[in-house]
Amino acid sequence: MSLLANVSLAGVKLLVGFFGNSFALVADGVESLADIVSSAIVWTGFRVSDKDADHEHPYGHGKAEAIAALLASVGLLVSASFIAYHAIGEIGRSHEVPALFTVPILLGIICIKEWLHFVLRRSGERMGSPALKAEAWHHRSDSLTSMGVLLGICIAVFAGPGYEAADDIAALLVTGLIVFNAVRIARPALDELMDRRVDDFRIDAIEEVARSIEGIECLETIMVRRSGRQFVAEIHMEVAPDMTIEKGHRLSHRLKDALLADPELRLTHVVVHVEPAE
Structure with a gap:
């Protein structure tokens, strides 16, 4: 479900961003493409971790989830770097104001992403799965990114000429939040891979x-x-x-x-x- 949603929404963001003249939305779509890879990694890690113990892996395959969560956090960092690099390059360039139709479409995308975050977070907590929790935070970070993009687009659209760069600044500011979430996901995954003591x-x-x-x-x-x-x-x-x-x-x-x-x-x-x- 998560993988299919990322594929669909990435396509919508890229198309709407291209025809609606919003670089921030295009960058958001690229970040969603990275989420597709992340979802595939998490799904693979989840399936591998369910395998029974064997002669080569007498303690089972549970750490595959931690590896998947760590790779997912690396994907977030790569996405943040891409968005920041291109947003900085776009700020100094003159371009048209984003189209008004991008606003309602973004609102719909944000609602879908928040729902996916809720479903995956509940599943991750119920099953005690760090990989599912990481995937849930991918959707939350994507939702927050889209909120920042929505704010920038609204400023650029409704404030008029001279505020076109608000779209790019919004894309740049949200990268900090993406980096924060990447670190938040990576820490428990690293703790598990390093066999940190569990005191609970x-x-x-x-x-x-x-x-x-x-x-x-x-x-x-x-x-x-x-x-x-x-x-x-x-x-x-x-x-x-x-x-x-x-x-x-x-x-x-x-x-x-x-x-x-x-x-x-x-x-x-x-x-x-x-x-x-x-």
């Missing part, structure tokens, strides 16, 4: 499960990291120093099985290391 409700939940199992003295270390929409945990649990290896092994499996069985934790792998309590 899962830590307390793991400790609570361990306290409910008789024989586990305490948990010395809990490390949780993200892998796409799922998580991986590494735990060091302490038991009585004189406990047999067999009993310690059974306890570690009880802890592991209990954690994997909790759907709220979304854990796909749990590694438990047994240590003697001091």
Whole structure:
């Protein structure tokens, strides 16, 4: 749905911008073309991340979503650079005022983009998908870009001669917002690829499960990291120093099985290391 919308709206923006004499709208259309590539990347990353673990990838393919989100943010930066470069070049040139019919068409595009942002953001939150959230922000940034373009066109159209550059200035100012969104998308993707520690409700939940199992003295270390929409945990649990290896092994499996069985934790792998309590 997102991909088809980007293809359709990019075509509309380019045609209306060309015939309506609005460079800002043409630049917005080019930015939407970059969104098409971004949507394809996100879709590919989403499908790859759904693959089951195999011999080469024993922890699954979840990080494909983080890679897709990172590539999507790079696409935003490239789009922002393109728009800024051409907007600066157009500011000093004399050109005609944009056509009035571009205004209602832009309003319709903004409404569609905001709706797509809402749908994808809700889906990303429900599924815990960074790639879908990145795609949602692509639509939001596109919507905000179009709002800036709309403002510039309105000033150029209704203020009259002498304000033609407002169309180009609007395109230039919105690039800052696009860059901000690109950084906002890239940071969590980089954190996941660098295996940054996840400190959320899962830590307390793991400790609570361990306290409910008789024989586990305490948990010395809990490390949780993200892998796409799922998580991986590494735990060091302490038991009585004189406990047999067999009993310690059974306890570690009880802890592991209990954690994997909790759907709220979304854990796909749990590694438990047994240590003697001091």
